[in-house]
Amino acid sequence: MLTENQEKSLLVDTHAHLEMPVFKRDLPLVIQRAKDEGVTTILTVGIDPESCRRTLEITEAYKEIFAILGVHPHHAAEVQEGDLAYIKEDMAHHEKVKAWGEIGLDFYRNLSPPETQRERFRQQINIGRELKLPLVIHSRQATEETLKILQEERAWEVGGVIHCFSADKKAAEKYLEMGFYISIPGVITFKGAQGLREVVKKLPLEWILVETDAPFLAPVPHRGKRNEPAYVRFTAETIAEIRKLTLSEVASITTDNARRAFNLDKL
Ligand SMILES: [Zn+2]
Ligand SMILES: [Zn+2]
Numbered sequence: 001m002l003t004e005n006q007e008k009s010l011l012v013d014t015h016a017h018l019e020m021p022v023f024k025r026d027l028p029l030v031i032q033r034a035k036d037e038g039v040t041t042i043l044t045v046g047i048d049p050e051s052c053r054r055t056l057e058i059t060e061a062y063k064e065i066f067a068i069l070g071v072h073p074h075h076a077a078e079v080q081e082g083d084l085a086y087i088k089e090d091m092a093h094h095e096k097v098k099a100w101g102e103i104g105l106d107f108y109r110n111l112s113p114p115e116t117q118r119e120r121f122r123q124q125i126n127i128g129r130e131l132k133l134p135l136v137i138h139s140r141q142a143t144e145e146t147l148k149i150l151q152e153e154r155a156w157e158v159g160g161v162i163h164c165f166s167a168d169k170k171a172a173e174k175y176l177e178m179g180f181y182i183s184i185p186g187v188i189t190f191k192g193a194q195g196l197r198e199v200v201k202k203l204p205l206e207w208i209l210v211e212t213d214a215p216f217l218a219p220v221p222h223r224g225k226r227n228e229p230a231y232v233r234f235t236a237e238t239i240a241e242i243r244k245l246t247l248s249e250v251a252s253i254t255t256d257n258a259r260r261a262f263n264l265d266k267l
Contacts, residue, residue: 008102009251011039011236012258013229014183015102015136015163015211018044018065019054022215022226031062034229038251039250041062042229043262045102045136047072049207052091059096066262068136070127076120078110084120088127097262098262100128101136102163105149108140118149125153128160134261137180143167147174154181161261164213169199177208180262183209186219186231189238200242209261210235 013034023030034042044059045068046052052069059067063252069087071079092100103124105117112120128135135155139146139162150156159179164187165172172182182203188196200208210232212218218227219234233247259265 002120007040009236009248010255011037011210011232011251012041012255012264013039013212013214014043014161014209014258014261015068015185015227015250016042016044016214017047017051017216018042018057018058018214019046019051020215021040023228027058030228030230032114033067034232035177037230037233039232041066041227041255041258041264043068043098045260046070046087047102048075048079049086052087056091056094056096059094061115063176065096066264067094067096068101069097070103070124070136071120073104073106073117073121073138074109074111076117079120079123080119084123084127090132092127092133097133099136099160099262100124100131100133102138103135104138105142105146106138106140107142107145118145121149122153125150125155129154129157130192132158134158134263135180136165137162140166142172147171150178150180155232159261163210163211165199166196167199168195169202172199172203176204181207181209181257184235184239185211185213186217186223186235187225189199189219189234190223191220197238197242200239205243205253206257208239208254210239210250 046055214227
């Protein structure tokens with residue numbers, strides 16, 4: 001264990017929401033704790049126009065924090081056409097923007113009507129393709145339709161990331177065929193996540209990413225508390241156990257994967 005710590009395996013948290021009010025008071029400390037745990041690079045996600053603006057401000061203040069901008073399916077019904085154009089034209093060309101998202105379908109919470117979610121999803125896949133940005137996909141209780149829409153809208157032209165992956169092996173294979181990386185959340189540390197652990201056992205290692213989705217879904221041993229990027233280490237450790245690798249091996253593989261997925265070298 002000591003050796004692992006001394007090595008300071010570098011990790012990338014590929015999905016966090018650092019602009020959310022819950023981080024407002026102590027963001028610099030949150031980022032420092034992430035660094036102390038070797039999480040040097042964080043991709044932080046905007047979910048509506050205002051949150052995208054705050055997201056960009058954060059990435060301007062920290063060298064190794066990058067942005068993913070778009071409109072979340074929960075907010076699909078709130079935004080107007082002009083909002084998407086505003087993010088696309090006024091913000092997405094910023095050098096810190098590395099992907100368009102998170103976009104997709106959430107039929108679990110249905111905070112926006114399903115039909116509006118579908119329409120915004122299709123529109124935003126096309127924005128990503130136009131901008132040649134990888135797409136970050138949110139899909140909850142909607143696997144089949146997500147796959148169908150990605151296929152129909154030619155999402156494979158840009159590929160991207162299936163964030164907070166929770167589907168089965170078959171779906172994972174279809175996502176991989178379209179050039180999507182599979183991002184594993186802290187859920188994998190939960191007792192009840194046997195199914196996800198089984199899928200991760202068989203995924204090709206070069207297509208796996210790790211994420212926190214902070215402030216949500218804190219991994220064990222912090223389950224139920226506010227999540228933060230430093231905790232992505234627990235997810236990587238669980239993957240290491242499953243794949244019978246060391247933490248530093250998983251860190252180095254997933255960090256290389258993240259660099260490829262988000263073109264992080266092209267700064
Ligand atoms: Zn999400
Ligand atoms: Zn998210």
